[in-house]
Amino acid sequence: MSLVPRRKSLVLFDLDGVIVDSRSNMEAAWAAVRRDLGVGVPFSAYFAEIGRPFQDIMARLGLAHQGRRIEAAYRRASSLLIAESxxxxxxxxxxxxxxASGVKLGIVTSKDSARTQLVLDRLDVSFMVVMTPEDRLRGKPAPDHLLYAMxxxxxxxxxxxxxxxxxxxAEAARRAGIDYAHAEWGYGERPAxxxxxxxxxxMLTTQLFG
Structure with a gap:
């Protein structure tokens, strides 16, 4: 692990776990899915997969057969509570x-565009590019959204x-050929x-914008 070798012109951020602490929102939305649709998969199993496209998560959890219904129910419940995150x-x-430093900023997230915008509307900063699953590209860990953003x-x-x-x-960044900075305050373990x-x-401010 080393310091970033040079000042960057573009900094792309994940949203959940980096910008917004949405874990409680996710847990409440998944509880609604379990209650309303009779899904037995615990939140811990869902949470371990976050960062991937929603339907990819459903497939990995063995829920692909009702993935669209689950996603609709999850989004409804999440949207009602997202302002509290x-x-x-x-x-x-x-x-x-x-x-203020002049660096270009962007968002690359697996959250849908409507809920992403609800979060970004709360921030007093403009992002040059915002990539969400509606862009019809493969989601993380594929590099497509990062490549398109660049x-x-x-x-x-x-x-x-x-x-x-x-x-x-981390895998998406590696496959896109760009540096990856790990937000230790987020949800996942530090990659190798x-x-x-x-x-x-x-600390991120000092490293990237100081």
Whole structure:
């Protein structure tokens, strides 16, 4: 593990577990799925798979046969409560510093566009690109959304870093040929290989925008 070798022109962020602490929201939405649809899979099993496209998670949990119904129920319940999900401490200050530095910012998330926008509307910063599953590209851990985000911003991989918190984020970054920074305050375990680990948003600010 080493420090980021050079200042980046584009910083892409995952959303859940990096920008917003949505674990309680996910747990409540999954509880609604279990209650309303009789799904027996515990939240811990669902939560272990987050970061992947929703239907990929359903397949991995053996729920592909009712995946669309589950996703609709999950989204309804989540949307009702998403405003209660807190932004992680220090993230808004980090984003303000990033915007002032002139670095281009983007979001690459497996959350659908409607709920993503509900979160981003709470932030006083603009993102040059926002990639969600509706873009009809393969989701993480495939590199498609990261590659498309870089193409949209006209930025090369060497000038880009992805900040995530799950193994699927790290794998997507590796396959896209870009550096990966692990948000230690998020939900997943630290991967074996990453450009650096940030224990707090303030540390990430120092490393990327200081």
């Amino acid at each position: 807190p932004i992680f401490d220090g993230v808004e200050a980090m984003l303000a510093t990033a915007a 193409a949209t911003c006209n930025i090369d991989p060497v000038e880009t870093i992805f900040v995530g918190d799950m193994e699927s984020d 290989q990453c450009a650096f680990v940030a224990e707090t948003p303030a």
